[in-house]
Amino acid sequence: MAEFYHAITGWEIQYAEDEYAAVGMGDSSIYFGRVPERKPVEWPSPDKQFHFDFRVPDVEKAAEEYVALGATRPEFQPGITEEGTRWVVLQDPEGHLLCLCPETS
Structure with a gap:
């Protein structure tokens, strides 16, 4: 998810691991958490x-x-x-x- 949203927004990948990741710019961030049963x-x-x-x-x-x-x-x-x-x-x-x-x- 972080790679996809980084590619479309240009926002920096601030954190990335298998279960949790974030992209952001300045004071705005989007965080992603894996939910296996979703x-x-x-x-x-x-x-x-x-x-x-x-x-x-x-x-x-x-x-x-x-x-x-x-x-x-x-x-x-x-x-x-x-x-x-x-x-x-x-x-x-x-x-x-x-x-x-x-x-x-």
């Missing part, structure tokens, strides 16, 4: 555990890059309509949801 939620589902929204300059390009890093792109995409892409839903390598949203000015 099962990723199905998407779509009301059972979301958490999710991050990342603002990116090009949503589709970022989605391709994140998938190359180990994310998956679920078939259900509520942010993609006939009018265009408002956001893209991905699942990180452990199955947690994250959304890629266009940067706003």
Whole structure:
């Protein structure tokens, strides 16, 4: 998890071992702990555990890059309509949801 989030955020890996890791920058950190019995939620589902929204300059390009890093792109995409892409839903390598949203000015 730390390697994946380091790659997409550029944040430093502050700590890493098999059961626990952290990435961060300045006074912000994300900590990850392994929960062996955890099962990723199905998407779509009301059972979301958490999710991050990342603002990116090009949503589709970022989605391709994140998938190359180990994310998956679920078939259900509520942010993609006939009018265009408002956001893209991905699942990180452990199955947690994250959304890629266009940067706003």
